[in-house]
Amino acid sequence: MPPFVETIDKDSVPVSRQKQTAQHQETQHPDYRFPLYLGRWKRSIPYVHEDFARDDMDEPHLKRKHTILREHPEIEKLYGTDIRTLYVAIAINVVQLWIAYYFGRVWTPPAYVFIGVAYFVGATLTGVIGVIIHEACHCLVTKTKILNRYVGLLANICLPVPIAQSFRRYHIQHHSWQGVEGLDPDLPLEWEKTLIQGNALCKLLWIMIYPFMYVIRGAVMQSDRNLTPSKWEIINTVFTVAMDTLITKTCGWRGLGYLFLSLYLGYSLHPGAAHFIQEHYTFDDGQETYSYYGILNIPFMNIGYHNEHHDFQKIPWSKLPKLRSTARDYYDKLSYHTSWIMVHWMFIFQNTLGPQSRLVRTYKDFKQGRSLLGKMRVYEEKQIQQRNANKDANK
Numbered sequence: 073m074p075p076f077v078e079t080i081d082k083d084s085v086p087v088s089r090q091k092q093t094a095q096h097q098e099t100q101h102p103d104y105r106f107p108l109y110l111g112r113w114k115r116s117i118p119y120v121h122e123d124f125a126r127d128d129m130d131e132p133h134l135k136r137k138h139t140i141l142r143e144h145p146e147i148e149k150l151y152g153t154d155i156r157t158l159y160v161a162i163a164i165n166v167v168q169l170w171i172a173y174y175f176g177r178v179w180t181p182p183a184y185v186f187i188g189v190a191y192f193v194g195a196t197l198t199g200v201i202g203v204i205i206h207e208a209c210h211c212l213v214t215k216t217k218i219l220n221r222y223v224g225l226l227a228n229i230c231l232p233v234p235i236a237q238s239f240r241r242y243h244i245q246h247h248s249w250q251g252v253e254g255l256d257p258d259l260p261l262e263w264e265k266t267l268i269q270g271n272a273l274c275k276l277l278w279i280m281i282y283p284f285m286y287v288i289r290g291a292v293m294q295s296d297r298n299l300t301p302s303k304w305e306i307i308n309t310v311f312t313v314a315m316d317t318l319i320t321k322t323c324g325w326r327g328l329g330y331l332f333l334s335l336y337l338g339y340s341l342h343p344g345a346a347h348f349i350q351e352h353y354t355f356d357d358g359q360e361t362y363s364y365y366g367i368l369n370i371p372f373m374n375i376g377y378h379n380e381h382h383d384f385q386k387i388p389w390s391k392l393p394k395l396r397s398t399a400r401d402y403y404d405k406l407s408y409h410t411s412w413i414m415v416h417w418m419f420i421f422q423n424t425l426g427p428q429s430r431l432v433r434t435y436k437d438f439k440q441g442r443s444l445l446g447k448m449r450v451y452e453e454k455q456i457q458q459r460n461a462n463k464d465a466n467k
Contacts, residue, residue, distance in 0.1 A: 102447040105129065108405055109136045111431075115354040118270030118426040124259075125354060127433045130441030131250035133361070133382040135448060140383065140399050142452050147384065150395055154388040157213045160373070161204045161227045164197045168230035168331065172319065176327025186330065191342070194334025196371065199344035201227050202235075203373045203389065209240035212388040221304060225311055232316050232331045237308040242290055247385060250352075251360060251433050257293050258352065260285075260427040270423035276341075278427065279416070282348060283339040344372050346412035349419050351378045353429045356407045360431040363396075364409040379406060 105111060109132030116125040141147060171189065175181055181189070207213050208224040224236035242257040249255035264285070268274040278285075293299065301309075320328050339345050350364050364376030377392035380403065387395055396403045409415050419425050433441075
């Protein structure tokens with residue numbers, strides 16, 4: 073039996089009440105999440121809920137970007153590139169390849185030295201290389217798309233696995249379809265959600281295999297959608313095989329092993345790898361993206377400024393702090409992290425957090441939410457005009 077819905081005959085409503093209703097609609101923002109674009113949904117908790125949390129709107133970043141720009145149009149001056157990212161990539165390649173050569177050809181270190189250097193030096197530099205690949209995939213290093221592709225390949229030299237071009241493909245898709253079921257490649261798979269839940273040991277082991285999950289999720293999405301590797305992914309694979317061959321001949325197998333270990337440690341249980349958890353795992357109700365404002369943003373090139381990056385993808389890493397300081401009336405009102413170590417600690421040991429602590433939405437709800445952009449623009453422009461008129465009247 074369908075639910076009872078009360079209907080009102082419009083002609084029976086007094087004219088004064090109709091005017092009040094119309095005025096209320098004019099003063100009410102088309103998207104109820106305005107201005108911070110936080111949802112009404114409750115986060116998913118392991119052992120309490122079986123599925124991800126679910127939203128009925130589009131992702132918040134595009135709309136928050138437009139809202140912020142109407143308040144702070146000067147932010148557009150921050151758009152651009154930062155060529156210093158290329159120099160950092162070259163420097164890291166030199167350091168990593170020198171260590172690989174030293175361990176492979178000059179000195180055979182004890183196991184604890186080998187592992188310690190791989191963790192504290194190699195893994196850290198590998199994490200920064202990941203940031204550089206991320207900047208290149210958004211074309212924030214050089215002014216042309218093709219040169220950013222080459223920067224991605226350059227950064228991939230000391231990563232013995234072809235990452236750069238596949239990351240670019242799936243990361244751009246993540247931005248376009250954040251949280252959309254079947255389209256966002258960053259969402260955990262069904263077995264991750266149901267098998268691990270809130271168990272601390274399972275979550276620790278899951279973080280330890282996180283480097284492999286990126287590959288597995290990409291493979292699953294390729295299979296489900298009948299996708300084939302792109303031209304640039306093939307180029308990346310051939311390039312990496314050639315570099316690995318050259319590195320093995322120059323640095324030996326132990327040198328190549330150092331690079332593999334650096335890659336694994338850098339993307340698993342390492343403070344810098346906590347940004348994978350920090351970014352979109354829901355620590356609070358209604359908020360699906362989180363920033364990190366701790367000191368490790370300095371060596372990791374501001375990768376923690378994730379709300380800022382999702383809102384303004386054309387701003388390079390070096391100018392994200394300026395974006396935050398300009399729009400503090402928005403970003404400081406959002407929940408954020410100040411310690412990556414605590415991100416891992418809370419995620420592992422709090423049974424209210426797990427791989428299912430994510431937000432999803434349907435493609436239909438996403439598109440319906442996006443359809444409000446036109447109404448939003450008209451509403452916010454009227455609000456600005458009214459505010460300016462009030463200022464003029466008070467002069």
